Amino acid sequence: MADQTTNAERMDRAAVAERLTDLAEELRSGEEMKVRVGNKNVVLTPSETVSYRIDVVEKQSRFRGSRETVRIEIDWKP
Structure with a gap:
């Protein structure tokens, strides 16, 4: 069984x-x-070595405008 806690909100860059x-x-x-x-x-209890992944998505849309997304994923076995 996996427990997931999620939150999304708008904040300033700082x-x-x-x-x-x-x-x-x-x-x-x-x-x-x-x-x-x-x-x-x-x-959480991260191990000494972790997996790290970063994805950058740049979308160009004529009607909706441009959008940029950065996703960072860090995972490990405790």
Whole structure:
């Protein structure tokens, strides 16, 4: 069984950068890391080696305008 906690919200760039910085500091800090998802903190135990993937999508649309997306995925076996 997989537990999934999801949150989506609009924030300014500085707030997003702060969340990413917090995530990086937690990943560096030690055996456990706390990940903030909305109003909840999820405690994870990353291994010393993790898988990292980044995808960038650039869409050009004549009618809807351009859109850019960055997806970052980090996973591991605890």
